[in-house]
Amino acid sequence: MIKNGKFGKYGGIFVPELLIPALEELESAFFKYKDHGRFNKELDYYLREFAGRPTPLYFASNLSKKLGCKIYLKREDLLHTGAHKINNTLGQGLLAKYMGKKRLIAETGAGQHGIATAAVGAMLKMPVDVYMGAEDIERQKLNVFRMEISGAKVIPVNTGSKTLKDAINQAMRDWISNIEDTHYLIGSTVGPHPYPTIVKHFQSIIGKETKQQILEKEGELPDAIMACVGGGSNSIGIFSAFIEDNVELIGVEGGGKGLKSDEHGATLCKGTTGILHGSLSKVLQNKDGQIKEAHSVSAGLDYPGVGPEHSYLKEIGRVKYVAITDPEALRGFQLLSKYEGIMPALESAHAIAYMEKYAKKPENKGKTIIVNLSGRGDKDMFLAAKLLGVKT
Numbered sequence: 198m199i200k201n202g203k204f205g206k207y208g209g210i211f212v213p214e215l216l217i218p219a220l221e222e223l224e225s226a227f228f229k230y231k232d233h234g235r236f237n238k239e240l241d242y243y244l245r246e247f248a249g250r251p252t253p254l255y256f257a258s259n260l261s262k263k264l265g266c267k268i269y270l271k272r273e274d275l276l277h278t279g280a281h282k283i284n285n286t287l288g289q290g291l292l293a294k295y296m297g298k299k300r301l302i303a304e305t306g307a308g309q310h311g312i313a314t315a316a317v318g319a320m321l322k323m324p325v326d327v328y329m330g331a332e333d334i335e336r337q338k339l340n341v342f343r344m345e346i347s348g349a350k351v352i353p354v355n356t357g358s359k360t361l362k363d364a365i366n367q368a369m370r371d372w373i374s375n376i377e378d379t380h381y382l383i384g385s386t387v388g389p390h391p392y393p394t395i396v397k398h399f400q401s402i403i404g405k406e407t408k409q410q411i412l413e414k415e416g417e418l419p420d421a422i423m424a425c426v427g428g429g430s431n432s433i434g435i436f437s438a439f440i441e442d443n444v445e446l447i448g449v450e451g452g453g454k455g456l457k458s459d460e461h462g463a464t465l466c467k468g469t470t471g472i473l474h475g476s477l478s479k480v481l482q483n484k485d486g487q488i489k490e491a492h493s494v495s496a497g498l499d500y501p502g503v504g505p506e507h508s509y510l511k512e513i514g515r516v517k518y519v520a521i522t523d524p525e526a527l528r529g530f531q532l533l534s535k536y537e538g539i540m541p542a543l544e545s546a547h548a549i550a551y552m553e554k555y556a557k558k559p560e561n562k563g564k565t566i567i568v569n570l571s572g573r574g575d576k577d578m579f580l581a582a583k584l585l586g587v588k589t
Contacts, residue, residue, distance in 0.1 A: 202390025205512060207505035210389040212475045216369075219376045224391040226296045231398060240291055247320065248276050248283045250402065254410035254567070259536040264556035267565040269419070270539070271407050271435060273572065278316050280309035280542065280572030281403060281431045282384055288399030290317035293380035300379045301325045304368045306333055306361035306427070307497035307544060308340025309572055310384030315349035325349040328367045332359040333496045340576050358490040361427075361500045365474050385428025386504030389475030393504050397433050404438030407567060415565060421445040421555065424569035425547045426465065426518065427497045429504035431571035440515060448507065449551045451493030452520030462491035464503040465511050465518040473502040479511070494523035494584065495543035495577070521547040523584075529553065530574060530581055542572035543581065 202208050210220060230236040244250040252275050257268040273281040286303075293301060301318050303325065305311030311327040318325035327344055331353045334341055344351050357363040365388075372381040386393045386400075411419055422439060424432035426448040436446050453461030461467065468479035473488060481489040481501035493499040510516040521529070526543055529550030534540045541549055548568050555561055574581070582588075 204506045204509035207478050207508045208390055208393060208476050210475060211472050211477065212389050213373065215373050216376070216389075219372065220389055220391065222296070226292060227391055227395050230292060230295055236291065236295060240288060243287050243291070244284065244402070248287060250276070251406045252276060254407060254414065256414070257537050260533070263536060264553065265562045266556040267415070268552065268556070269411065269565070269567045270570045271403060271567060272570055273403060273431065274539070274541065274545070274570045278309065278313045279575060280313070281400065281434060282310045282313040283316070284402055284434070285384065285396050285399040285430060286310065286313040286317045286382060289380065289382045289395065290314070290321055290323070293323070293382070294321055296380065298378060298380040299323065300375070301382050302328070302368050302371050302379055303382045303384060304328045304361065304364040305384065306330070306364070306500065307495065307542070308333070308337040308344070308576060309497065309542070311344045311349065311351070312340055312347070314382050314384070315344040315347035318349060319347045326371070327351050328354055328364040328371070330354045330358070330360040330364050333361065333364070336496050336580060337576055360491070360496070362488065362491070362502075369474070385430040386433050386506060387428045387474055387476065387502060393476065393506055396430050397437060397506065400430050400434030401437045403431065403434035403569065404436065407435055408438045411567065418442055418444050419567045420564035421447060422567045422569070423447045423449060423548045423552055423555070425449050425498060425544045425571060426503060426507060427451070427462065427500050427544065428502070429507045431569055433504060433506055435569040436516065446516040447551065447555070448516055448518045449547045450518060450520045451491070451495060451498030451547060452522040452525070453492040453494070455522055456520055459489065460492035461520065462493040462499045462501070463520040464491070464501060465507060466520045468503070476505050478505040479503055479508045494526055495547065497542070497544040498547065519551055521550045525550040527581065527584060530577070534574075539570070540574035540578075541570055542574050543577045545569075545571045546574070
């Protein structure tokens with residue numbers, strides 16, 4: 198349960214004093230508008246007509262036959278801009294408009310949140326600046342172009358590991374300097390209160406739809422639900438509707454080059470309690486409390502922290518968290534493409550890879566499994582081809 202911005206002991210507000218007024222303003226606006234009739238009518242319109250909700254719950258018949266389970270995919274990859282990120286950017290973008298903000302800033306790793314923010318900014322006629330690590334810019338050139346052609350300015354970040362962690366740092370510095378007219382549109386369930394609650398609220402539509410759809414299709418709840426976990430927005434979005442139910446919930450982190458190496462993004466599997474980007478959660482850090490660099494083949498999973506609610510859900514044993522290595526994720530990428538004709542984002546491919554492992558265990562035969570397919574793999578084609586030794 199969240200109380201005073203905390204999930205158990207996790208969460209809270211650990212930011213410079215200059216940001217407190219902005220966070221208080223945001224919290225006040227969120228609780229004012231989250232149940233507001235006109236706000237939700239407008240948001241529902243954009244989710245339906247602009248983003249393309251509801252998304253299907255697709256029965257993967259070929260994989261189901263191959264693995265001996267009933268496998269369903271929640272098709273967030275079919276949304277406008279290619280991933281679940283648009284649910285939250287529409288919600289926060291509209292909230293910023295209602296607050297009278299004139300400019301949006303965002304951070305992005307894989308680029309999907311940046312694209313979604315750029316699209317919403319264009320639609321709402323608000324200028325957008327997106328901070329992106331130089332390493333991620335190199336990995337995601339196509340997404341950079343998509344942001345820029347939508348009118349956003351992509352600002353390279355060359356500090357630290359040049360990835361998502363550093364992009365968030367730069368975005369926060371910008372926000373401190375431009376609080377009056379700027380909204381910082383955080384893309385995951387990370388950051389200081391009220392961001393983890395806000396992002397969960399706007400992503401919870403995934404779980405609400407999924408529950409209704411599986412009951413219509415099967416007449417009962419699934420045995421297990423799986424989703425990849427970087428910061429944690431797509432996973433908390435689908436898990437949220439099933440927390441009180443007898444359903445196994447499994448979050449899949451980026452195992453990189455293996456948990457025995459120092460090159461992974463498995464914060465919940467290998468991290469310890471610490472503070473990163475304004476909240477208390479599990480983080481990857483050394484014995485002196487310095488944040489380590491994370492690694493994953495997927496730019497969206499190489500974050501050395503995680504949303505505080507995930508840390509709480511692990512602590513109370515409600516969600517199981519596992520890790521999938523880079524080679525295993527590439528197998529998941531190939532598996533879904535080959536058997537279902539659906540190319541997943543490398544982030545989502547981690548969940549597909551673990552689903553295959555899970556389904557092959559004798560005790561899981563015949564179970565009904567839902568995988569949240571959080572994004573599509575267009576953005577990863579060239580990287581995947583390179584890693585698989587295919588000339589392009």
